[in-house]
Amino acid sequence: MSTTQSDRLRGLVEPLVAAKDLDLEEIEVSRAGRRGLLRIVVDSDEGVELDVCAELSRAISEKLDETDAMGEGEYVLEVSSPGADRPLTDHRHYVRATGRLVKLQLAEGGDLVTRILAVDEEGLDTEVPGVKGRKPTARRVAFADITKARVEIEFSRKDKKEEEA
Numbered sequence: 001m002s003t004t005q006s007d008r009l010r011g012l013v014e015p016l017v018a019a020k021d022l023d024l025e026e027i028e029v030s031r032a033g034r035r036g037l038l039r040i041v042v043d044s045d046e047g048v049e050l051d052v053c054a055e056l057s058r059a060i061s062e063k064l065d066e067t068d069a070m071g072e073g074e075y076v077l078e079v080s081s082p083g084a085d086r087p088l089t090d091h092r093h094y095v096r097a098t099g100r101l102v103k104l105q106l107a108e109g110g111d112l113v114t115r116i117l118a119v120d121e122e123g124l125d126t127e128v129p130g131v132k133g134r135k136p137t138a139r140r141v142a143f144a145d146i147t148k149a150r151v152e153i154e155f156s157r158k159d160k161k162e163e164e165a
Contacts, residue, residue: 005029008069009038016059017042020052023092025082029070036075038064041082045096048081088149094119097151101129104141105148113152114139 009027017024017040026041040060042048057079064070064077088094088102097116104112114126115136123142130136 012063038075039078043082053079101152101154103150103152104146107145107147
């Protein structure tokens with residue numbers, strides 16, 4: 001996708017996304033056979049409901065139909081929230097992952113699996129889970145020390161609401 005097309009699509013889509021109190025995370029245009037594929041990824045601090053994605057998809061489709069931003073060919077529009085395995089790259093991603101287990105790739109080498117407790121402008125306050133009955137340990141990780149980060153999927157963790165009940 002050319003920068004000009006990307007900028008134009010962003011200019012058309014961003015106000016529609018903002019009107020739904022969402023953040024525009026990604027716009028991707030690719031080819032799927034004869035058709036184009038326009039993938040738009042949105043998110044918010046509260047997550048994104050399927051109905052909101054459907055409403056946004058209709059609004060974006062109408063806006064694109066009014067313009068020639070996608071050219072004359074056929075295309076498929078896909079509006080979704082980010083997958084659980086998407087990388088954490090922006091400050092807001094870490095804030096949204098507070099309370100979750102993450103895998104951090106560290107600049108010094110090696111990986112660290114830890115739970116985010118708090119996020120500030122410089123980095124993360126985390127808790128490294130204890131192994132074999134040991135207690136968890138606190139650890140501070142600066143953003144400058146993180147080369148890659150991803151949320152780890154937990155299947156057996158109790159939700160906070162379940163713990164409080």
